[in-house]
Amino acid sequence: MVVEDDPSVAENNITCLEEAGANVVYTDRVDSAISLIRTNTIDLILSDFHLPDGTAADLLAALNNLNVTISVVLLSAEGKKANLQIEGDSLVQEVLTKPVSSSDLQNHISAILAKKKKMREKTPGVISFEERQRILNDITGE
Numbered sequence: 145m146v147v148e149d150d151p152s153v154a155e156n157n158i159t160c161l162e163e164a165g166a167n168v169v170y171t172d173r174v175d176s177a178i179s180l181i182r183t184n185t186i187d188l189i190l191s192d193f194h195l196p197d198g199t200a201a202d203l204l205a206a207l208n209n210l211n212v213t214i215s216v217v218l219l220s221a222e223g224k225k226a227n228l229q230i231e232g233d234s235l236v237q238e239v240l241t242k243p244v245s246s247s248d249l250q251n252h253i254s255a256i257l258a259k260k261k262k263m264r265e266k267t268p269g270v271i272s273f274e275e276r277q278r279i280l281n282d283i284t285g286e
Contacts, residue, residue, distance in 0.1 A: 145184075146170045147177045147191035147203065148219075153242075157190050157219075160250045164257055174198040178206045185274040186214050187260055188253065193220035207235055212274060215256050219244060 146161060148154040149172040161168045169184055171177050174197050177189070189207075193200045200218050207214060216235045221242045237256050240249070 145177065145180060145186045145189045145191075147174070147189060147195065147200075148172060149192060149195050153192070153219075156246060157249070160246055160253055161188070161190060164250055164253045166253075166257065172196065174203050174206070177203055178210075181207070181210065181212065181214070185278055186212075188256060189214055189216045190249075190253065191216065191218055193218055193222060204235060214274075215260060217252060217256065 146154055146157045146168060148157055148170075154170060154172065158168050158170055166188065169180050169186070171180060172195065174195050177191070180186070189203070191200050191203060195203075200216075200220075204216065207216070214235060215237045217238045217240065218236060219240050219242055238252050240252065
C-alpha cells in the first residue's frame with residue numbers, strides 16, 4: 145500500500161512496489177488507508193509522514209488498535225524529528241529521509257518483502273491476522 149499525497153511521489157512509490165513484485169493499493173489519506181487495510185491483505189505500507197488528514201503516527205495508532213502486523217516504511221522530509229514521533233513502534237521497519245532514490249527505495253522494499261516471505265516459510269500452518277480476516281470474511285460473506 146502506498147499512502148502519499150504528492151501525486152508524483154506516489155507514482156514513483158507505486159512503481160517501486162510493483163517492480164518489487166507487490167500488488168499495490170493507493171490512497172492519499174489516513175482514513176482511507178485504514179478502510180483499505182480492513183478490506184485488503186496488506187504486507188507493506190509505504191507512507192509519507194504528513195498527510196492531509198493526519199500523520200503516520202495516526203496511521204500507526206490505528207494499525208496497533210486493529211492488531212495487525214503490517215511492515216511500515218515511512219518517508220519524511222523531517223528525518224530524525226519524524227523518527228522521534230514514532231520511536232518504538234514495532235511495525236516501522238524503516239524511516240527514510242526524502243528525497244530517496246528509486247533504487248534505494250526499491251532495495252529497502254525488496255529486503256523487507258523477502259524477509260516477510262522467509263518468515264512465512266519458517267512458520268508453516270501459521271497465518272497472518274489479515275489472512276485470517278480474509279478467510280472469515282469469505283465464510284461469512286462480508
